[in-house]
Amino acid sequence: MERPVFKRVVLKVSGEALAGQGGYGIEASVIASIAEQVKEVIELNVEVAIVVGGGNIWRGIAGTAKGIDRATADYMGMLATVMNSLALQDALEQIGVPTRVQTSIAMQQIAEPYIRRRAIRHLEKGRVVIFAAGTGNPFFSTDTTAALRAAEIEAEVILMAKNKVNGVYSADPFKDPTAEKYDQLTYMEVLNKNLGVMDATASSLCMDNNIPLIVFSITESGNIKRVILGERIGTIVKGSVN
Template sequence: MEQPKYKRVVLKLSGEAMAGNQGFGIEANTIHSIATQVKELIELNVEVAVVVGGGNIWRGISGSSQGIDRATADYMGMLATVMNSLALQDALETIEVPTRVQTSIEMQQIAEPYIRRRAIRHLEKGRVVIFASGTGNPFFSTDTTAALRAAEIEAEVILMAKNNVDGVYSADPKLDPDAQKYDQLTYMEVLNKNLGVMDSTASSLCMDNHIPLLVFSIMEEGNIKRAILGEKIGTLVKGSV
């Protein structure tokens, strides 16, 4: 049997990853593909928590630039993450993967409130736990949520699945043909070079709590499993090289 490198992980999905090639909204085939890949991890007895962004539906910063109060715009973004989380939960349970959505903002009719010990117990029982609505506070990104929840549940790694890039580059590879891909970086290099992997709050939180980050493309089928098995894909970011 294949041996996973990690026992407990946080999978960070951008909102754009939920939209697939259509670029906005929720694309059913893409979510089914993600759910199928997550099921492969469960079958390897890996404990999986998921943090989903909301950029395919709403971005707080964009709303703020349109004149909406920043805190209000961020709360709207949190609701977008709940929509994505429910869609992913449905896709997982359709293929018989038990799943719980926990929200930082209470909405008991549709999800559990976030309780750390309950989340860990769900993971121990083989359930996928999806953390929705960010940290519950404006001015914090879902990257920060992933870092915070990873520290709280003692995850061994954050898997950052991207839909438009296969790792960390020295510049935007779509704009700069000379951009070079990094195989490995330290969090300090990420911060000093302003590489934009995560926001600085999330990077600092991961660095301080010694949580490695693996950035890779989700568009290639099977990449999440490859990451779990320790294959060399994407870019690994950690405290020291």
Template sequence: MKQPIFKRIILKLSGEALAGQQGYGIDADVISSIAEQVEEVVALNVQVAIVVGGGNIWRGISGSAKGMDRATADYMGMLATVMNSLALQSALEKIGVPTRVQTSIEMQQVAEPYIRRRAIRHLEKGRVVIFAGGTGNPYFSTDTTAALRAAEIEAEVILMAKNKVDGVYSADPFLDVHAEKFETLTYLEMLNKNLGVMDSTASSLCMDNDIPLIVFSITEKGNIKRAVIGEKIGTTVKGSVD
């Protein structure tokens, strides 16, 4: 069996990934599949932290576009990420994976507050840590949360799981048959080409802290493990291409 090339990872899941084909809410089969894939990685003694989006329930920027106060809309989005995190925690613990949810907005009845040292200790004990509530501040995406938490806990890579595409393309592959898939990119190339993989704040954080990003499809079972053991899947984004 191949050995993992990373010891500590951040898995970034979009809210849409949890919705599956239904496009809204939480698909029980999809979340169970993701939990099983995470279990495979934990079995390799890899420390796993997860950041979950909330777009399957509420998107703050959409609420803002309809006239809602942007800060209020973003706080609602943070609450949606907590709902997704609790669902994922339930799916993981159902198959025997010890898990902790930490929120950037305190809600002691349902989760721990985010404390960096406590999160690292949980990881060292083999628990999966799910970071909910975004950064705790409006105007910041969960992509930025993933980059920030990766820097804080010294994760070696961010695995960005997508449910519709299997990497980064030069254009939308569903609209442009000539769209080219990239195997490797630098963060500067990604920003200059305006590829929309993650927002500029998140990209800058990753670039400044030299955190690589692997973008891949979550719909193919076993892909998280493949990424962790170093198989070439999806698109790898780095500060510089070797």
């Protein structure tokens, strides 16, 4: 009998992952694959919350480079995460997975407001909860959203799903053939080596709240389930190495 090693998790999916090979927008086959992988985990009675980025539609930093006010550009990015969240909700519900989207910015016609206790109750009832619109504040990334929500709902781990790499490397493996893949790291090492796994705010929040992070590739079907069952794939980041 398959026994999951985690009961409640936060899955962080980058917006770029949803774009697939196209690099922009939402690739239907990719989002369908992610939904199927999440369903496999739900069937193990694991509670799953998801944070989705918006980089496949809009990136706040890129907007700032074009002369848009940083706060405005970040709010635009938050709206992009809502679009991705609704698309993922639709993909999950098409295969029979009950899902709720909760937003940090009020938009009651399309999603619930983020309410911690309500989110936890949805999870306890076997529903997937997708946290959209970041933290609701500019200057914070969706990585920080994942760390914050994980702490709030008392998730046991953050699963960071990547579409181009299968873990954390010492350098960009696409540019540096000598780049070394790490099996395990501490948050302090991530910060000191400037590895770019998460931004510094998110890393510090995870470290302070003792929330482990597992970085792995989502492009291989079944990887989310493998991580949930305790298979050592990707890179694990913790407060300390033991």
